[in-house]
Every structure is written in structure tokens, then in C-alpha cells.
Amino acid sequence: MEIVWLLIDTFLVCFLFVFLMLVMAMTIRKFSDSKRKERKKIVIYLAGPMHNCNNSQMNNWRQKAKNYFKDYDYVKFLDPVEKEEINMKGAVEGDKEMIKKSTVVIANCWKFSVGTMMEIIYAWENGIPVYVISKKKGIRENWWMIYHSKLVMKEAWRVFSYVRQDYCKGVE
Secondary structure, three states: HHHHHHHHHHHHHHHHHHHHOOOOOOOHHHHHHHHHHHHHHHEEEEEEOOOOOOOHHHHHHHHHHHOOOOOOOOOEOHHHHHHHOOOHHHHHHHHHHHHOOOEEEEEEEHHHHHHHHHHHHHHHHHHOOEEEEEOOHHHHOOHHHHHHOOOEEHHHHHHHHHHHHHOOOOOO
């Protein structure tokens, strides 16, 4: 009779051990899945000239960026064109807050813009990588621009591609 109880005890201990291991494995998996989901959030700030620009000049390239990343549901855009600040302090502070919340900045320097240059410096000073688009050779070859940017290229699609490669690969 003692052998039967010993077998039952051994079975119960083994069953309990396997059950606890399964619970731990499920807990670890849920934790790692939640961490993976946290890593998926990529926030892109879209910097570019706005002063003395028409809607097309401000929005067309930004829409192309959004379309390029449309299949990546974990990519979010912070677009200063979409905010409704009408005073200087609110606009500048709002842009700075959006930049701080960003994972990366894409700056389109299709023309010289003091505001865009300030955004690039602000992002760099806050440790946020900046990818620059500019067809203007003088901007692309400027040492200050090169120093404060992770990448400076002529074509928007190439910049988008590098951002996707650096931030979206392996996250899917």
C-alpha cells in the first residue's frame, strides 16, 4: 500500500512540476510578446519648410512618406502641418515636444528653412537620428548638415528606404 501512495505522490509532484513549468513558460511568452509590441512603436517626425509654402509644398512629400510606410501599422507620424497652433510660442514648443516624442526625424530640405534647420539641431541634441532629403547640393554637402544627420540623400524614396531598413526590419 505504501508503494501505491508513493507512486501517487510521485505522480502528483511530477504533474505539479509540469504544470508550474507550463505556467512559467506562458508567463514568459506573454511578457516577451508585450515587450516585442512595445518595440514596434516607431514614431517619425516629418520636418520641412512651412513658412511661405503652399499646401502642396508642405503636404505632398509628407503624404508620400506616410504612403511609403502605410503597411507598417506600428509606424506613427508626427506631422507639424496637422497641428493647429496659431501663435509662435505654441507652434515652436509644440514642434519641440513632437520631436522629443519621435524615434526618428525625416527632414525634407527642398529649400532653405531656418525652422527645419533648428528642428534638425534640436533632434540631434536630444539623441534623435535625422534622415535628410535634399536635392540641393549645397545643403547635402554642408558640413553642419552632414554632422547633425545620420543620412543625407537626394531622393525621398531612398531616405524612406533607409529609415525602413534601420527601424522596421526585424520588428515585423
